[in-house]
Amino acid sequence: MQPINKVFDEFADKLIDEHIERRRVKKSEKPDIVDVMLNMAEIGSAEIQVSWLHIKAIITDMLIAGVETSTTTLEWAMTELLRNPQAMSRAQEEIELKVGRDRIVRESDLVSLDYLRCLVKETLRLHAPAPLLMAHESTQGCNVGGYYIPPKTRFFVNVWAIGRDERVWEDPLEFKPERFIGSSIDVNGHHFELFSFGTGRRGCPGIYMGFSSVYLVVAQLIHCFHWNVRGRFG
Numbered sequence: 001m002q003p004i005n006k007v008f009d010e011f012a013d014k015l016i017d018e019h020i021e022r023r024r025v026k027k028s029e030k031p032d033i034v035d036v037m038l039n040m041a042e043i044g045s046a047e048i049q050v051s052w053l054h055i056k057a058i059i060t061d062m063l064i065a066g067v068e069t070s071t072t073t074l075e076w077a078m079t080e081l082l083r084n085p086q087a088m089s090r091a092q093e094e095i096e097l098k099v100g101r102d103r104i105v106r107e108s109d110l111v112s113l114d115y116l117r118c119l120v121k122e123t124l125r126l127h128a129p130a131p132l133l134m135a136h137e138s139t140q141g142c143n144v145g146g147y148y149i150p151p152k153t154r155f156f157v158n159v160w161a162i163g164r165d166e167r168v169w170e171d172p173l174e175f176k177p178e179r180f181i182g183s184s185i186d187v188n189g190h191h192f193e194l195f196s197f198g199t200g201r202r203g204c205p206g207i208y209m210g211f212s213s214v215y216l217v218v219a220q221l222i223h224c225f226h227w228n229v230r231g232r233f234g
């Protein structure tokens, strides 16, 4: 068995090689993030010289940060739907009404699937895949809630606890997507009741991709299949 870092390393090398080869043959009309980084490496800048190692590190960082978080959220969304058949029926009815039965749900349909959007938010509230976000460090001294925080203090934000705080949420342990209907609270980092993607400059750069992929895959899974729990648990 190969250590996981070797697998990632080889994958990133192969991806960069493929991009270099493709660019040699023809300039890409739709450059992706690897093309952009290769351009930066070629052009260079006074501020930072992008190297092969930087590109590899960023590819690996995005893979690690983007895959596990999205799949964990997806698994929790499906688990909560199986535990809450009423929410499942309501989400399926919404899709049948807006999309029908003749085709698969597309990304362009998502904007009309309001209940489903609430459902993904509710999943993130209860099951943030990064419950303590990432470690942060203060650059300057500041006061928070009456406490002085010196510069260079390492701190963790417990979004898991914030998502279950009964001072903020009614019936915090219940899975109730309805709570978000008509609510202005969103996961975009502007609402400190729910910020499973973090906030500010170190917030998740993949927020829209992460949210939309969970949203789309849940929609397709519950649209195409009937789900229930059988056997020992049923």
Ligand code: HEM
Binding pocket: 061, 062, 065, 066, 067, 069, 070, 073, 129, 130, 133, 134, 135, 196, 197, 198, 199, 202, 203, 204, 205, 206, 207, 209, 210, 211, 214
């Ligand atoms: C449901 C899906 C996702 C969730 C819940 C999530 C959540 C997070 C969180 C909490 C952080 C740390 C923010 C902080 O500490 O303030 C983060 C960072 C990051 N995320 Fe995501 N993420 C998701 C999907 C993605 C995707 C799809 C990508 C890329 C394709 C991605 C790329 C990144 C990267 C590169 C960072 C590190 C940013 C930095 O260096 O500070 N994430 N994410």
